[in-house]
Amino acid sequence: MLAYHFDIALRSLKRNKVLTALMVLSIAVGIGACMTALTVLHVLSGDPLPGKSAELYYPQVDPQDARGMMPGNLPPEQVTLIDGMNLLRAKRADRQALMKGGAVPIQPASSTLDPFYVEARYTTADFFAMFDAPFLYGHGWTDAGDGAHARDVVITRKLDEKLFDGTDSVGRTLRIGGTTFRITGVLDAWRPNPHFYDLTTGSYDYCEQVFVPLQTALELHFDYNGSNDCWANGTGGVEGGPYPSATCAWLQFWVELDSPAKAAAYKQFLVHYSEEQRALGRFERAPNVRLPDLMQWLDHNGVVPSDVRLQAWLAFGFLLVCLVNTVGLMLAKFMRRAGELSVRRAMGAAKRTLFAQLLTESGLVGIAGGTGGLLLALFGLWLVRRRPSDYAALAHLDPAMLVVTFALALGASLLAGMFPALRACNVAPAFHLKSN
């Protein structure tokens, strides 16, 4: 029966090529636009660490002065060096890491390469295990290395390929800003998007190539990147160093807590910590702590560019117009066949059969439109990738979105065919047979 439906449907679609082409084109451009915008949105609002993100939290405490305090004020988005070190040393979480972005000059041993700057991350030992960073060779440094200001460094595969032709460089030395470091590990390709652990250096397309122990970097006065937020007379750095003063929040602190109970306990610990610091006179405000998990933190920071959301809405509006258009065209097409349908009804075909027949036709239009839409979406994403935006390179169609494309196209065309088919099946055969 289905084969028969298909046969009739194909004949009918062929009979009026212009109308069929208009319907297919209408579905295709609607789906194409929608899928392009949805894919960009999907890629940008994705989970950077699936399976792990729910266990990662971003503790915030409020060390600001009492001046200008208002109820409901959020604590600073980063921590001060003092609070960061205190929380790090308290070791109340399963894992914890304090970090800051920066840039360092690399001086290659080979004379054929000029010195160059790379983006760097100054962090503490747990960073790699906590964020599931995959090692190609070697491993990170240890807690002891943090404390001893070890001249240890982890580099990325990209830098390893540039400097050591991709060979295992663990144990070799690397000159950074006039200091000799020992390579303890090489990270395999790893680029979480968005760059969740530090959103102050740009949310996408930011990739460190060198990881140095935080204390070592501070001791050597390596340059830092990203923002700092100061209050009172706080400024960007004195006492011989280029670092912000004690009344500036400028580092990121992350913890791993593998159960909600631990998270609740950790939040309690942050409150105790704030009270203790207030008793010591360092904090002036009542405890004001936050403990968002990774996805909440991304959401709070609105990392998805608002233009991308606007584009998705625009694409949905466009799809809606295309669908209304298709409904109208299908209605015209089906109504025109009132005569043919009446003959089939008169010869004993059930309404249900005719309905299935007409839906088969809309389904075929949907599949053709979906294929066209897919091609258009691939073209659209290619256009997006050619743009210089920081997220452009990420715009690729994944299998899930491929399935969504076809489901959307088929669903949309069946929906568009449903009403016209119902109306066409309900024709009065006698009237049409007589009038012809």
Place this chain on the structure above:
Amino acid sequence: MDILPILATLRRHKVILWLLVLEIALTCAIVCDGVFLVTQRLQRMDMPSGIAEHELLQIQQAPIAPPPDRYARAQEDLAILRQIPGVLAVGMSNQLPFGGPSSNGNVMLSPTQPHPTLSAAEYFSENLVPTFGLHLVAGRALESDDYIDADTVLKSLADGSGKGFPMPMLISQALATRLWPQQSPLGKLLWLAPKASFRVVGVVATLARANAYNTATAQYSMIIPVHMGADKDQSYLVRTRPLDRQRVLAAAVTALEHADPARVISHTRTYDEIRSDYFQDDRAMAAILVGVIAAVLLVTGMGIVGLASFWVAQRRKQIGIRRALGATRTDILRYFQTENFLIVSFGIVAGMALAYGLSLLLMAHYEIPRLPLSYLPVGAVALWVIGQLAVLGPAMRAAAVPPVVATRSV
């Protein structure tokens, strides 16, 4: 043209009529709001920077190992740049209008104020007025004995002595008007921290911020005479004639590298590139919007062609009868054109209401002003034109139906 018979006919085709009206209304709403959004973006891209854009070059460099004296190094580098033939002025700044990373300060009008009045860009800079080509509208320019080293300022703030303050500063006209409306800003004091006071000595006409996200506050800028040491976050600025830019830039890079081979020149750009980079997302968004507006009009046009063709085919016999009863070809043509005009007009009326609703929805979620009523006719005209173009083909086919059709039973 008598429209009553047309209305009577349309009443017999309610479903298709409603679908067309709905489609036209949606299209009208998208076109009205879309055109408005495009205009907004284009206006943003035209935002003035206040500087001689086609004459400015930016060079950023970083030493491999920190020089013994960052301040002396910066002065040496500026002297080297000044000697390049074709250079009109050289300066140094921690940021540029629309230039990416920004430095901003919270402005207070008294040191004990609990909440800052506003946030404004802090241009910690040297020789900025001649290098940027800024227009001084009141007061005096900064002079060499106004400048102090950044370290001195930071130490003074850290030990709480407030030594060296109040410092002289220049502010933009927009900031002056916002802080002291109807008053002369010259000689007025403002604070960036309880111990950091500044005296306004001059006003420049326009100077945009590095992060000009918000049009209302985009021109709030302060120029502070501070010697910054040579480091990766400072920009050397070179002003030259537009035609000399590439030559001067190449000469500048060579001269700097020659002076100290152990440094990395990290960024060299003309200001035109900076502006183009900053507004690239607005440009792309405007292009996408124009594309969607065109596509949505095209789709609606195709829909009108399809449905009008259906109607013409369905009414072939009636058209034949009218022709046989004496209607001319023009009468038939006019009939379909008028019918289309009526349907599109219904759609436009609904579409304008929809456009307004959509605008309110957009306002709730994005920083977009309310849709000005003057944009509504844009959508109306676009749809009338598209409708008439789309219906022309089917209407001409209808007009070509010969009267003899009336005598045939299909």
